[in-house]
Amino acid sequence: xxxxxxxxxxxSGVNERTRGDRIRSVWLSRYKEPFKNPPTExxxxxxxxxxxxxxxxGKHIVFDLGESxxxxxxxxxxxxxxxxxxxxxxxxxIPLPPHTHAVLSLTSGRELRFVDPRRFGRLALHPISDAQPxxxxxxxxxxxSTADFRALFRNRRLPIKAALLNQxxxxxxxxxxxxxxxxxxxxxxxxxxxRLTRDRLDRLRAxxxxxxxxxxxxxxxxxxxxxxxxxxxxxxxxxxxxxxxTGLPCLACGTPIRRILLAxxxxxxxxxxxx
DNA sequence: CATTTCACCTGGTGGC
DNA sequence: TGCCACCAGGTGAAAT
Numbered sequence: 577x578x579x580x581x582x583x584x585x586x587x588s589g590v591n592e593r594t595r596g597d598r599i600r601s602v603w604l605s606r607y608k609e610p611f612k613n614p615p616t617e618x619x620x621x622x623x624x625x626x627x628x629x630x631x632x633x634g635k636h637i638v639f640d641l642g643e644s645x646x647x648x649x650x651x652x653x654x655x656x657x658x659x660x661x662x663x664x665x666x667x668x669x670i671p672l673p674p675h676t677h678a679v680l681s682l683t684s685g686r687e688l689r690f691v692d693p694r695r696f697g698r699l700a701l702h703p704i705s706d707a708q709p710x711x712x713x714x715x716x717x718x719x720x721s722t723a724d725f726r727a728l729f730r731n732r733r734l735p736i737k738a739a740l741l742n743q744x745x746x747x748x749x750x751x752x753x754x755x756x757x758x759x760x761x762x763x764x765x766x767x768x769x770x771r772l773t774r775d776r777l778d779r780l781r782a783x784x785x786x787x788x789x790x791x792x793x794x795x796x797x798x799x800x801x802x803x804x805x806x807x808x809x810x811x812x813x814x815x816x817x818x819x820x821x822t823g824l825p826c827l828a829c830g831t832p833i834r835r836i837l838l839a840x841x842x843x844x845x846x847x848x849x850x851x
Numbered sequence: 852c853a854t855t856t857c858a859c860c861t862g863g864t865g866g867c
Numbered sequence: 868t869g870c871c872a873c874c875a876g877g878t879g880a881a882a883t
Contacts (some may be wrong), residue, residue, distance in 0.1 A: 578876055609860080635877080659877050660861075675861080694860045696877055734854060742854095743878080750876055799876065800863075820875090840856065842874075 578635060578657040580717065580748030581791035581812065582802050586663050587637045589805030590688065591630035593665040597682040598626045599641075605677040610692060612700035621651055621701050622680065634712030634747030637663060638702075651703055652710050658696030664689045665805045714747035717784055725781045729769040736772060736780075737765035738839040749784065752797055752819045755844050757784040759818045764850045765843050766836075790815065818844040 578586070602619040604611065611618060625641035628649050632638070636656050640649035655663060664673075668687050672679065678690035678699060690699065702710045715724060728745045729736070739745055740754040749757075758765050760783035763776060772780070796802060796810035799820065803809055817827055821844060822835040831848040 582876070656877080658860095659875070661877095692860095693862070694875090694877090696860070698878090732853085738854080741877095752876060797876075802876065839854095841877095 578659075578661065578796075578802060579750035579753050580632070580635065580788055581753070581794075582796035582810065583635050583637060583657065583748070584632045584792050585796045585804050585810065586657070587630050587632040590637065590663055590665060593686070593805060594627045594682060594684075594688060595629060596627065597684050597686075599623055599680050600683050601681045603679040603681075607677060607695060609695040610677045610690070610697055610699050612698055618699065618701055622653060625651065627682075632748075633710060634714065634716070634743060635750070636710065636712060638710050640709075649704065651701060654698075654700040654702050654710055655690065656698040656700075658692060658694065658698065660694045660801060661690065661692040661697030662801075662803060662807075663805060664691065664803075664807060666807075712747040713744045714742075715745065717746045717748050718788055720746070720781070722778055722781060726774055726777050729772065729777060732769040734769055735766045735838055736763060736769045737841075737843055739769040740784075741839055741841070748788075751841050751843075752799070752816070753784065753787060753791065755819045756817060757787050759845060759850060760787060762850055765838055765845050818846060820844065 599622050602622045604615040604619055626644060628640040628642050630639050636654050639653040641651045641653060642649045666687050666689055668685060673691050675693040676689055676691045680688040682688060729739055732739055737754050737758060740749050757780060761780040763780060791797060791812040794811040795804060797812040798809035799813055818833050821833045823832050826833055826846040826849060829848045831846055833844055834847050836843050
């Protein structure tokens with residue numbers, strides 16, 4: 577489900593609804609996959625904390641937690657949605673959906689729920705005391721400079737799409753927005769990253785940034801089951817030019833969109849518009 | 852070291 | 868209706 581625009585939409589929605597609220601109690605499922613810390617430790621660390629702020633770093637949702645508004649946040653709670661994760665702010669009397677793995681009961685009476693059928697999502701504690709505030713593995717696509725963007729791909733011998741998906745280079749870009757930005761930049765996904773000209777890399781950065789901004793405006797892409805913190809779908813899927821459009825005519829030139837496997841992911845492109 | 856492949860999960864869809 | 872193959876927004880470990 578979730579790439580940068582979807583995670584941004586969820587994080588800002590949860591921020592608006594829970595900022596300043598306090599965690600009264602915590603329930604965690606018996607599955608081991610979602611939890612990077614022992615569940616009892618996580619429940620204990622969260623209970624009683626005030627939610628100071630919720631924001632996005634890469635594909636991670638970061639909760640700044642504190643004992644009180646007077647003290648700086650001492651712990652962060654990190655939520656990664658994986659493929660099918662949802663973070664919902666619900667009234668407590670709404671039945672729990674199947675595959676609910678965490679319920680944070682808030683003093684306002686509402687609940688923050690983490691739901692994830694495939695269990696690829698992850699919940700983790702990040703203590704700030706001995707380290708720095710959580711910062712993702714790579715550069716932020718929306719703010720990276722042209723010089724840094726060019727430098728990311730220099731001397732790399734892998735297809736540009738595989739490089740875009742590598743979170744240690746840029747974090748937040750996933751399969752949809754990699755395919756869409758390469759289409760808008762007119763670049764074949766299989767082109768070697770290190771062989772692209774400065775010009776084409778600049779065009780790719782511009783395409784990526786404008787697409788991510790537009791997708792955030794539209795609340796993200798709802799392909800099968802993505803929804804925001806209120807359970808509402810996004811609209812950017814209506815703007816897709818290549819993603820999941822295999823065999824359909826390119827909206828620019830009419831050539832059938834082609835699907836290949838690259839970096840283990842379905843990859844969609846127009847063989848005429850993308851060279 | 853850099854790059855590629857695969858396992859991890861459930862659920863939806865479409866063919867037979 | 869059932870069964871099966873295939874596909875899906877992600878990542879990290881293992882293999883190359």
